[in-house]
Amino acid sequence: MPGPVDNGPDPGGGAGAFGFQLLATDGAARRGVVTTAHGTIRTPAFMPVGTQATVKTMYPEQVRALGADILLGNTYHLMLRPGAERVARLGGLHRFMNWPHPILTDSGGFQVMSLAKLRKITEDAVTFQSHIDGRRHVLSPERSLEIQGLLGSDIQMQLDECVALPADRAEIERAMNLSLRWAERSRRAFIGTPGHGIFAIVQGGDDEALRVESARALGVMDFHGYAVGGLAVGEPQDVMLRILEATCPELPVRKPRYLMGVGTPDDIVQSVLRGIDMFDCVMPTRAGRHGQAFTRRGKVNLRNARHADDPRPLDEESSCPAARDYSRAYLHHLVKAEEALGAMLLTWVNLSYYQDLMAGLRHAIEAGRTADHVAAVREGWARGDIPPAA
Known part of the structure; x- marks a missing residue:
């Protein structure tokens, strides 16, 4: 069976390109630096969550002073309010929220699945009603990337389908394969401006074989980074760690690895020991x-x-x-x-x-x-x- 893909330097190359440098390893744990259009990110890194262009109850300069190199913004919420086109007219998300440092935006897929009313998933897109005013929206892989481009985020995420666990293997496999097809479309739709990158999302639920299959398929698509999604959704920690142990060795060595929505301090520590570089979670702000x-x-x-x-x-x-x-x-x-x-x-x-x-x-x-x-x-x-x- 083939091992992890090592795609080498960022495909854009040249000055100002998005990139990742692995500086040190200790067992599976990795120390590195991600280079973006708005600065560098020291890894392992925790990204405070700025869902609606704000880290709740904090000033941006406070968050920066604590050592945060990057924030996360939410595509679903920002597309509904104030609107991606409006943010673009106002100079992009960095200027809008007074954060001149790296920003990662998620694809909006998770929030569509968990918050939106009357959602319907097809091969082409997901159609849903806003939880704010009930208006109908269509989010395709291409539209998600368009919105993230209007926001101007440094790291953009592919649109995927995240199923709630526990679930039947057939349902997990269906969602994983749809996410792979959406990954191909997302990669084609991504506009590779200097210093900006797109991350793929590994799916496969709690099934190790499906996770390996997803990771290997995404590895050959040559994304700038790789996320592990669909975990920390209620499953026990030992299940999450078992999936990471199966998945991380299959991911490209010279690309950053991001575990989405995690988590407790112990979740983070245990995941770093298994090769994860980046994290986000609402836990510290919500708590x-x-x-x-x-x-x-x-x-x-x-x-x-x-x-x-x-x-x-x-x-x-x-x-x-x-x-x-x-x-x-x-x-x-x-x-x-x-x-x-x-x-x-x-x-x-x-x-x-x-x-x-x-x-x-x-x-x-x-x-x-x-x-x-x-x-x-x-x-x-x-x-x-x-x-x-x-």
């Missing part, structure tokens, strides 16, 4: 808005009454002022009073933790001590949060 903080001692629920009289910060050693300079009692008060500042501070805490986690992994891979570093990180989580003194 912050619901009173939960991620720290080196694990997750802390600030709604818990035990924090009401606790003058200590969340983490006195954190690089984030929100974790270091505000008392747990105050954060608890803000959360219970439903003050906007509580969501702002805890989102700041969480995105800081995620970026520090990625920086630690990058340094560990470079130093060839990834296993020891991961063991120390997980030991901190296992010890748990330190209770207040009696």
Whole structure:
């Protein structure tokens, strides 16, 4: 059986081309850098989610200061409101949201499947009604790429069909094959301006053989990068990791690998150990808005009454002022009073933790001590949060 395809340098070549350089490996873990039209992305990388051209409760410059090299925008939401054509007239997504750094846009497919009303999938496209106003829209592979081009994102994603798990193998295989045909159409529709790339999406549900088949078929299409989709949708972590162990060795070595919609800090760490380079997830921002903080001692629920009289910060050693300079009692008060500042501070805490986690992994891979570093990180989580003194 053939191994992974190594397509070498970016097919565009030349100055300003989209590219990926693999700088170091430690086991399957990889340290690299992605070059785009709006700057470089250090990998492993976590992309904060800016669904509607904003990372909720955060200023763009705050997000950048935490160490984020790239944000994710959502094609489905942006095509419905304010509209891709409007964003293009206003100078593109980077200018529109005041983020002059790399942006990845998803294809819109996942949101169509999960949010839209009365959707219908055919060979040509998916037709759906907006969840906002009920208007009818048609999203084809070509239209998805057109929208992403109008937005001006540095990394654009092929349109695919993501099935909910568990599902019958026949249904998973049907969706995988449709996604492969849509991948070919997406690759043809992509306008390869300098510094911009298109990623394919490996599908196949929880079936290892289908995942391998999808990865190999996409590998010969010569995309700029490869995503693994259709995971972190409710399946156990061990299933996700088993699929990654089957899939990653089949992906091109010199192209970035992106695990979509993942996830918890432990999901990220375990996936880096299996060869994933890029991640996105709403978890740190959503958790912050619901009173939960991620720290080196694990997750802390600030709604818990035990924090009401606790003058200590969340983490006195954190690089984030929100974790270091505000008392747990105050954060608890803000959360219970439903003050906007509580969501702002805890989102700041969480995105800081995620970026520090990625920086630690990058340094560990470079130093060839990834296993020891991961063991120390997980030991901190296992010890748990330190209770207040009696």
